[in-house]
Amino acid sequence: MTQSNPIAKPIIFITGQSGMLGQQITESLADNYHIHGLHRKGSSANNPSWNYRESLTELKIKAPDIVIHLAGAGIADKRWTKQYKQTIYKSRVQGTQWLVDEIMLSDYRPKTFLCASAIGYYGHRPNETLHEDSEPGDNFVAKISQNWEAATDALKATETRLIKLRFGMMLSTTGGALKDLLLPFKMGFGGRLGDGRQHHSWISISDVMTAIDFLIKQTNCQGVYNLTSPQPVSNLAFTQSLAKTLKRPAFMHMPAFLVRVIFGKVADELLLADARVLPQRLLDAGFEFEHADLKHALRSLIK
Numbered sequence: 151m152t153q154s155n156p157i158a159k160p161i162i163f164i165t166g167q168s169g170m171l172g173q174q175i176t177e178s179l180a181d182n183y184h185i186h187g188l189h190r191k192g193s194s195a196n197n198p199s200w201n202y203r204e205s206l207t208e209l210k211i212k213a214p215d216i217v218i219h220l221a222g223a224g225i226a227d228k229r230w231t232k233q234y235k236q237t238i239y240k241s242r243v244q245g246t247q248w249l250v251d252e253i254m255l256s257d258y259r260p261k262t263f264l265c266a267s268a269i270g271y272y273g274h275r276p277n278e279t280l281h282e283d284s285e286p287g288d289n290f291v292a293k294i295s296q297n298w299e300a301a302t303d304a305l306k307a308t309e310t311r312l313i314k315l316r317f318g319m320m321l322s323t324t325g326g327a328l329k330d331l332l333l334p335f336k337m338g339f340g341g342r343l344g345d346g347r348q349h350h351s352w353i354s355i356s357d358v359m360t361a362i363d364f365l366i367k368q369t370n371c372q373g374v375y376n377l378t379s380p381q382p383v384s385n386l387a388f389t390q391s392l393a394k395t396l397k398r399p400a401f402m403h404m405p406a407f408l409v410r411v412i413f414g415k416v417a418d419e420l421l422l423a424d425a426r427v428l429p430q431r432l433l434d435a436g437f438e439f440e441h442a443d444l445k446h447a448l449r450s451l452i453k
Contacts, residue, residue: 157184157209157211158184159182159183159184160182160183160184160215161184161186162179162183162186162215162217162218163186163214163216163260164176164185164186164187164217164218164219164220165187165188165200165217165219165221165245165249166221166222167187167220169220169221169325170322170326171220171266171317171325171358172187172220173324174324174355174358174359175218175220175359175362178359178362179362179363183215183216186205186214188200188205191204195222195223195237195245196236196240196241197244198221198240198241198244198245198248199252202249202252202253203252212256213258213260214260215260215261215262216262216264217249217253217260217262217263217264218362219263219264219266221241221245222238222241223237223238223241225238225268225270225294225420226416226420229415229416230290230415238294239294242298243294243297244301246265246298247301250263250302250305253305253310259305259308259310260310261309262310262311262366263305263310263311263313264313264314264315264362264365265302265313265314267295267298267299267314267317267374268295268316268317269316269318269376269378269425269427270287270291270292270294270295270420271286271287271291271292271295271296271299271316272292272425272427273286273288273289273291273419273423273425274289274418274423274425275425275426276348276424277424278426279426279428280376280425280426280428281376281428281430281431282430282431289419290415291419291423295316299314299374311369311371311372312372312373313373313375314373314374314375315362315365315377316374316375316376316377316378316427317378318350318352318353318376318377318379318382318427319351319353320355320358321352321353321354321355321447321448322355322451324355328392332396332452334402335392335398335400336396337398338398338399338402339402340389340392340396340398340399340402341400341401341403342385342386342400342403343385343404343406343421343422344385344406344421344422346384346385346386346403347386347424348384348385348424349424349426350382350383350388351378351379351382351425351426351427351428352378352379352444352447353377353378353379354440354447354451355451356440356441356450357441360437360440361375361377361432361437364432364435364437365435368435373431374431375431375432376427376428376431376432377429377432378427378429379429379439379441379443379444379447380429380433380439382426383444391444394445395445395452409422
């Protein structure tokens with residue numbers, strides 16, 4: 151069962167608060183929600199757990215109104231050794247399972263549970279247009295995303311509203327791919343990866359924030375939502391738009407074989423992967439993007 155809380159604002163428990171997305175959510179929602187970051191209680195990425203019960207006691211509540219679960223080892227932070235792939239799996243899948251089990255053990259549960267996932271769910275899908283009901287892929291990232299999402303499914307049998315957020319490439323100058331690209335592009339070393347035809351399904355960080363707030367408030371929204379712009383672009387188009395915004399050239403083409411040498415298996419599953427993913431369910435729910443167009447998004451971020 152759910153339970154109202156004695157604090158004036160709705161209470162959000164959030165994991166992964168220290169990451170780029172967690173920090174942005176905390177700042178964006180703080181005016182309307184009481185944000186409480188959950189911390190790992192002596193655990194590790196390979197065996198994650200959080201101070202969920204202790205936080206209930208600290209705030210003198212029986213359940214938070216909302217849980218936003220973001221925590222997980224960075225999927226592109228390191229080369230994919232066998233050991234690091236296990237860390238990715240355990241931090242995301244087993245971590246999510248632990249948190250859901252903790253909630254299921256209680257008589258009182260959050261009204262809404264939002265779990266991060268990724269458009270990696272669809273795998274490498276050239277020449278396709280993908281929506282939330284498209285079939286999953288079959289590579290490592292796709293299987294991680296499938297198991298990650300499945301770890302939340304016990305909540306479907308409860309009164310908790312379950313939302314799975316399949317994030318595309320989030321554009322922010324404070325973290326993620328765009329931040330990593332800014333310096334080399336500013337120095338004139340930007341350029342396409344491989345043949346540049348692979349699609350990037352991107353979304354501005356401000357649209358991520360408004361979409362999350364929208365989904366929280368629209369109580370009829372539940373299930374899977376792609377958080378991507380309705381206008382995905384090729385790697386070549388992305389490269390050209392970023393270079394133009396920075397007023398720099400972008401001629402340093404990195405051939406596909408070199409991308410694979412430098413980045414290993416991450417290359418084929420992330421950097422060279424093609425997934426043209428549309429936010430169909432967000433659009434159907436009436437959400438309006440502030441930055442549907444990449445050029446507009448980049449101009450608003452890079453000043």
